[in-house]
Amino acid sequence: MTSCTEIREIAERYGTPSFVFDLEILTERFAEMRKIADGRYHLCYSIKANPFLVPCMNEIADNLEVCSPGELAICKSLHVHPEKIIYSGVNKGEKDVTEAFAYGVCTFTAESVNQFHLISRIAEQMDKKVSVLLRLTSGTQFGMSEEDLLSLIEQREAHPYAQIDGIHFFAGTQQKKPEKKKKELAVLKALFEKIRSGYGMELKKLEYGPGFPVPVFEDDDFSDTLKPMKEFHETLKETAGWADLTIETGRFISAECGTYITRAADLKSSYCILDGGINHVSYIGQMMGMKVPVIRHLKTTDNTDKKEWILCGSLCTVNDVLVRKKELEGLSVGDILAFDHIGAYSVTEGIYLFLSRTMPSVILRENKNSFRLVRNPLETSELNTPVI
Ligand SMILES: Cc1ncc(COP(=O)(O)O)c(C=O)c1O
Structure with missing residues (x-):
């Protein structure tokens, strides 16, 4: 994990707020996941x-799931292997699908009958066969109903x-x-079977x-x-017995490797105003700062007075509360x-x-004391300025 000494150095060198993503943690975790999967899926x-x-996941993952033209553009500029891309997304336009084809993407998901027809038409125009995975809905706007899915199998x-x-x-x-999830996989298994016996088609993936x-x-x-x-491996192993799984x-691979570095910009009564805020922080389940994430306090003084703080960000909204209650020792302006x-x-x-x-700014920690700035602090004012 990015050490406290390294965090201080990053804050000095690149300023705050900043994100650091530790590629050592990422690759170690992914290697552990590979071990668990044991080549089964x-x-x-x-x-x-x-x-x-x-860039790192392109080297070590089997596939990358891409869900928008913007995400495809990222992959293109990073020279992601196109055969690794699974082009997904609830809204795929003609231009998006054509661009993905042109880049060499050969696997698409279809989230609706219309999407399937669009992919089929473009594939035909480009005279290029592609692999399509029909997305079954789990009861949301994503994917299609079983009925629609079966109608496509028929056609x-x-x-x-x-x-x-x-x-x-x-x-x-x-x-x-x-x-x-076990129940959902049982439903999927039954669907594979139904397609095999009722439609004479052997689905692979x-x-x-x-x-x-x-x-x-x-x-x-x-x-x-x-x-x-x-805990879920046995179920996945069983699933891999009837499908190429x-x-x-996303979360499971990437959550652990990241640290968000902020500084206390101001202190008044129980409020600590940080130089970051909820605009940069998204912990699922942390409603209104009620839950306390794991926070490291890097002090700049010897002050040892303990006090409970409300950790707020720099936005003009009372909602900008990162944590409602956090006891810290000797918190001072400038602390990280x-x-x-x-x-x-x-x-x-x-x-x-x-x-x-x-x-x-975004920094990648490659290994001990080796950092790479991959995004400078980015001004957003231009994006909010009308052209006159
Ligand atoms: C289709 C699809 N696959 C995978 C993911 C990644 O989910 P998670 O980050 O929980 O692994 C998402 C997240 O929204 C998704 O919509």
Whole structure:
């Protein structure tokens, strides 16, 4: 983990607020996941969780799940192997799909009948066969109903360029109940069987997002953060017996490697105003700062007075409370507060444009004392300025 000494150095060198993502932690964790998978199933990284990890994940993951033209543009500029990309997303336009084809993407998910027809038509125009995974809905706007899915299976011969190879299913994020997922996998198994016996078609692949949960708050259990995958491995192994299985995760791979570095900018009564804020921080389940993430306090003074603080950000909203109650020892202006386990979604989900504040710099820690600045602090005022 990025040490306290390194955090001080990063804050000095690159300023605050900033994100640091530790590639040693990331690669070690991914290697552990590989060990658990034991070659039974493939591992796909959902880049929405943190695109700054793409160069590393491109080398070590089997696939990268890409969900928008913007995410595809990131992959293109980073020269991601196109055959690794699974092009997904609830809204795929003609231009998006054509660009993905042109880049060499050969696997698409179809989230609706219309999407399937669009992919099929473009594939035919480009005279290029592609693999399509039909996304089954889990009861949300994503994916299609079983009825629609079966209708596409029925029509498959009319679409020779869009080869239906399997099913895509996402259980939801931060899923803490393995029983629910087991039931969903049983439904999927029955669907594979139904397609085999009722439609004479052998589906090969299952692209499955288990939404493995991660601990992030002080009270969470950090004793074995890989436990959700270990506990679910037998079920996945069984699943790999009837489908060529890929598991697709974002949070589980990336959460642990990230730290958000802020400084106390001002102190008054019980309020600590940080130079960052909720615009950069997204911990799932942390409503109104009620839960306390793991925070390291790096002091600049010898002050030892303990006090409870309300940790607020720099936005003009009473909602900008990162933590409602946190006891800290000798907190002084200029001290660093480093929020750990922030590698997933914070860098992408924040309300970055509010108040036109500067976006944090992003630093990759390659190994001990070796850092690489991969994004300078980014001014957002230009994005909020009308052209006159
Ligand atoms: C289709 C799909 N797959 C995978 C993921 C990644 O989920 P998680 O970060 O919980 O692993 C998401 C997240 O929204 C998703 O929508």
